[in-house]
Amino acid sequence: VDAGARHSNVLSSTAQSSSARVLVVDRSRAFADGIVVLLRAAAIDAQAADIDALDQLSSTEPFTVVVVDGRLAHQAASDGLGRIRRQQPGCQLILIVDNAEQSAARIAELAGAATSLSRHSEPDVLIGAIRAVHEYRDVGRNPASQAIHASKTAIAQLTVRELAVLSLLSQGVSNIAVGESLGISPNTVRTHVRNLLVKLNVHSRAEAIAIAGQPGVLQRDSTSVENTACG
Amino acid sequence: MSTAPGFADAGTRRASLLIAHEHTLFRAAVRAGLEDDSNLVVVGQAGSGGQAIAEADRLRPAVILIDSELPPTGGIEACTAIKELEIPTRVLIMCQGGDHRLLLEGLEAGADGYVRHEGGIREVIAGCEALVRGEAFVPPRLLAPLLKGLIVRRREEDAVSQRVDRLSRREKEVFELLVSGHDQQSIAKELVISPATARTHLQNVLRKLDVHSRLEATALALHHDLFPTLAPRGVFRA
Numbered sequence: 192v193d194a195g196a197r198h199s200n201v202l203s204s205t206a207q208s209s210s211a212r213v214l215v216v217d218r219s220r221a222f223a224d225g226i227v228v229l230l231r232a233a234a235i236d237a238q239a240a241d242i243d244a245l246d247q248l249s250s251t252e253p254f255t256v257v258v259v260d261g262r263l264a265h266q267a268a269s270d271g272l273g274r275i276r277r278q279q280p281g282c283q284l285i286l287i288v289d290n291a292e293q294s295a296a297r298i299a300e301l302a303g304a305a306t307s308l309s310r311h312s313e314p315d316v317l318i319g320a321i322r323a324v325h326e327y328r329d330v331g332r333n334p335a336s337q338a339i340h341a342s343k344t345a346i347a348q349l350t351v352r353e354l355a356v357l358s359l360l361s362q363g364v365s366n367i368a369v370g371e372s373l374g375i376s377p378n379t380v381r382t383h384v385r386n387l388l389v390k391l392n393v394h395s396r397a398e399a400i401a402i403a404g405q406p407g408v409l410q411r412d413s414t415s416v417e418n419t420a421c422g
Numbered sequence: 423m424s425t426a427p428g429f430a431d432a433g434t435r436r437a438s439l440l441i442a443h444e445h446t447l448f449r450a451a452v453r454a455g456l457e458d459d460s461n462l463v464v465v466g467q468a469g470s471g472g473q474a475i476a477e478a479d480r481l482r483p484a485v486i487l488i489d490s491e492l493p494p495t496g497g498i499e500a501c502t503a504i505k506e507l508e509i510p511t512r513v514l515i516m517c518q519g520g521d522h523r524l525l526l527e528g529l530e531a532g533a534d535g536y537v538r539h540e541g542g543i544r545e546v547i548a549g550c551e552a553l554v555r556g557e558a559f560v561p562p563r564l565l566a567p568l569l570k571g572l573i574v575r576r577r578e579e580d581a582v583s584q585r586v587d588r589l590s591r592r593e594k595e596v597f598e599l600l601v602s603g604h605d606q607q608s609i610a611k612e613l614v615i616s617p618a619t620a621r622t623h624l625q626n627v628l629r630k631l632d633v634h635s636r637l638e639a640t641a642l643a644l645h646h647d648l649f650p651t652l653a654p655r656g657v658f659r660a
Contacts, residue, residue: 218540219539220540220541221537221542221545222448222451225452225453225454225455225543226447228454228458229454232458239542287447308447310444310445310447311447313447313450314447314451314454317447
């Protein structure tokens with residue numbers, strides 16, 4: 192958030208910061224209606240919609256933030272998030288999830304959401320998240336940070352082992368040395384490398400290392416990677 | 423207490439409401455939506471069945487809105503327990519979709535109305551206000567599944583009673599003893615017949631009821647309340 196605020200100051204000459212326009216989409220329309228009342232009371236422009244009636248929205252002005260039911264991210268068949276993205280390109284998503292969903296943060300990341308929020312949260316937390324995400328939006332428009340975001344999303348799909356291999360590769364280590372370091376055969380290392388190249392959608396180790404080398408991309412998991420590499 | 427029961431504020435006559443739903447954010451949202459556009463005031467909130475029962479007893483609100491998926495055992499069970507308190511609070515069940523079994527169970531538990539999540543805050547307000555006026559509330563969209571549920575239940579009961587009618591007087595006696603927990607030996611003793619005869623009667627009962635075990639026969643009897651004097655109500659259902 193701090194970084195976001197800094198960036199938006201830097202960019203403020205080109206991208207004038209405007210107030211948030213929020214769309215709320217939830218399987219419970221009663222919930223969505225109530226959230227809209229809460230947001231309007233906090234002076235945030237908001238509107239509710241059913242997932243099946245997105246194209247009937249009266250407003251032509253695009254929404255900057257969409258607060259969306261995490262259950263819609265699970266329903267791959269109905270492609271709820273895809274419909275929202277097509278309807279509101281350029282919006283930031285905030286997923287509302289159950290605490291029970293342990294993988295909530297991961298779902299949010301894979302869905303390309305800006306953040307996720309527990310259904311057990313107090314309303315102030317949601318209002319704070321909307322304001323933070325809206326401010327951060329200007330950074331999202333910056334192509335360089337978009338590339339980093341895409342890389343982070345790709346990296347999030349790697350297993351811990353694949354991350355360990357990638358981390359060692361970035362240090363210029365050979366397959367054999369990686370195998371020795373992790374206590375696995377060179378053949379297994381080759382399999383890990385092949386899988387991580389597919390997941391990162393690249394064609395060579397050099398490209399993979401380039402993605403891993405972007406600032407902040409590997410940071411989140413650096414400790415766990417080191418631990419794995421040592422062990 | 424000068425306040426009339428069920429009304430938070432005797433001056434403006436705003437009807438009091440308790441919201442029972444698992445999620446904090448949901449309760450806050452529905453509270454905001456309701457208070458923004460109705461004559462209702464939310465006097466309490468509950469995140470579980472236990473809390474809902476305790477708060478209903480303590481606050482005696484005009485209406486309690488209970489989510490059908492309220493943990494740990496669902497809103498219907500909470501409704502049953504609240505109705506057993508014998509307080510004037512009226513119960514509005516909130517559900518997603520229109521499952522006819524859920525609707526019937528709610529009615530049997532004493533619910534005074536239903537609203538749907540899909541119906542938005544307007545339907546919740548309409549439901550609460552109808553209950554405050556002393557009316558029942560079922561959204562038109564739920565009438566079809568509710569009627570279907572009643573018809574299905576009626577057909578099931580007709581089918582079961584037809585099967586029970588096939589039993590002879592003696593077989594009915596054996597059946598009743600089985601349901602009350604007797605085994606073959608004690609049935610024989612009770613009716614002063616040989617165990618082999620008791621066994622024959624039991625086999626005929628199972629065949630005529632079209633079930634495959636004594637356990638299934640017992641479950642059928644309890645489920646359809648075939649022997650009202652035997653079934654201890656309230657253990658597994660209302």
